[in-house]
Amino acid sequence: MAKVKIENLKKYFGKVKALNGIDLEIGDGEFVVLLGPSGCGKTTLLRSVSGLEKVTEGRIFFDDKEITNLPPKDRNISMVFQSYAVWPHMKVRDNIGYPMKIKGFSKEEIEKKVLWAAELLNISELLDRYPAQLSGGQRQRVAVARAIVLEPAVLLMDEPLSNLDALLRVKMRSEIKKLQERLGVTTIYMTHDQVEAMTMGDRIAVMLSGRIQQVGKASEIYHKPANIFVAGFIGSPQMNFYKVKTVSEGANLFVEGEGLKVPIKKDPNVDKLVLGIRPEHIYLEKEENTMEIEVEVYFIEKLMSDTIVHANLDGGSRIVAKIPGDHEFKEGEKIKLYIDKERIHLFDPKTERRLDI
Numbered sequence: 259m260a261k262v263k264i265e266n267l268k269k270y271f272g273k274v275k276a277l278n279g280i281d282l283e284i285g286d287g288e289f290v291v292l293l294g295p296s297g298c299g300k301t302t303l304l305r306s307v308s309g310l311e312k313v314t315e316g317r318i319f320f321d322d323k324e325i326t327n328l329p330p331k332d333r334n335i336s337m338v339f340q341s342y343a344v345w346p347h348m349k350v351r352d353n354i355g356y357p358m359k360i361k362g363f364s365k366e367e368i369e370k371k372v373l374w375a376a377e378l379l380n381i382s383e384l385l386d387r388y389p390a391q392l393s394g395g396q397r398q399r400v401a402v403a404r405a406i407v408l409e410p411a412v413l414l415m416d417e418p419l420s421n422l423d424a425l426l427r428v429k430m431r432s433e434i435k436k437l438q439e440r441l442g443v444t445t446i447y448m449t450h451d452q453v454e455a456m457t458m459g460d461r462i463a464v465m466l467s468g469r470i471q472q473v474g475k476a477s478e479i480y481h482k483p484a485n486i487f488v489a490g491f492i493g494s495p496q497m498n499f500y501k502v503k504t505v506s507e508g509a510n511l512f513v514e515g516e517g518l519k520v521p522i523k524k525d526p527n528v529d530k531l532v533l534g535i536r537p538e539h540i541y542l543e544k545e546e547n548t549m550e551i552e553v554e555v556y557f558i559e560k561l562m563s564d565t566i567v568h569a570n571l572d573g574g575s576r577i578v579a580k581i582p583g584d585h586e587f588k589e590g591e592k593i594k595l596y597i598d599k600e601r602i603h604l605f606d607p608k609t610e611r612r613l614d615i
């Protein structure tokens with residue numbers, strides 16, 4: 259096991275700044291998820307930590323040892339990829355044992371560890387099959403077993419579940435998480451799936467354009483997104499955003515714009531702002547700390563146990579509310595919704611950063 263420290267890491271491919279100054283510390287035994295959209299630099303970061311990619315600038319440490327320029331084989335890492343990179347011509351047991359074979363372990367040692375890893379991944383019955391005789395999920399288990407057989411200091415996973423069907427993905431999510439806890443292996447896990455990130459990571463680092471936008475526990479990222487990108491990327495349906503201005507009426511302060519007027523407690527000292535409110539923080543019933551708005555229903559979606567209401571504010575801006583339960587509204591119907599005033603978010607449109615009020 260090891261702690262990992264990444265310092266001002268940059269990786270340029272010609273003009274493309276795939277990594278543009280990454281700073282990240284990962285504790286010994288911690289499970290950190292790098293979450294970001296396609297092209298944000300996840301794979302590049304993983305390849306840089308593994309040594310497959312030579313970095314342009316910056317340093318990487320495992321514990322206190324700098325490993326920035328060490329070849330992959332000397333880093334004590336293992337990787338699992340999206341595509342099940344297992345050897346088609348080798349039986350499962352030989353696939354799992356392969357990393358030990360090339361390190362020169364004895365047959366007995368290999369056999370023992372293969373059985374151990376297969377047991378952990380629940381594939382002991384499959385050891386004499388070839389990969390072609392396995393399902394996608396089983397193949398991915400083989401890849402994970404092979405990755406842990408040498409008990410690496412750091413486990414790197416690049417979207418390992420994206421090729422699996424939805425049900426299997428949910429199952430594997432908890433299995434990988436449990437396995438990681440059991441082994442205590444420091445893990446960096448790349449994904450573009452926010453649910454995967456929120457459920458698996460001890461901490462989540464949200465990435466965009468080669469930069470980390472915010473690092474924190476799932477609840478911090480959800481409740482206090484550091485900027486507009488993070489606020490919009492986490493949450494489903496997406497947060498509603500409005501362009502507003504601060505207005506004062508006597509001793510009272512409001513933000514107002516696009517048909518909304520919401521009281522705020524503290525002067526953000528910025529004239530123009532972006533107001534954010536999550537669909538799940540808009541209610542159908544009046545509650546403590548809510549403010550009433552009247553909207554015109556535009557479109558309804560029934561999503562499992564929720565009703566997603568798309569409606570128009572006075573002035574025509576759209577608002578989306580996620581209402582628990584099954585509700586019938588007609589297009590064009592005027593209804594009242596209640597915005598939770600305590601759960602609004604404000605951002606500075608210039609810097610896009612969160613304003614704490």
Ligand SMILES: Nc1ncnc2c1ncn2[C@@H]1O[C@H](COP(=O)(O)OP(=O)(O)OP(=O)(O)O)[C@@H](O)[C@H]1O
Pocket residue numbers: 271274275276294295296297298299300301302303450
């Ligand atoms: N070998 C390369 N040569 C040139 N550009 C590259 C190379 N590898 C990656 N890039 C670019 O670097 C950026 C980051 O790519 P990367 O593969 O790390 O993204 P990603 O977050 O893993 O995306 P995805 O979710 O689609 O896998 C992209 O703009 C990509 O086009």
Ligand SMILES: [Mg+2]
Pocket residue numbers: 300301302416
């Ligand atoms: Mg990738």
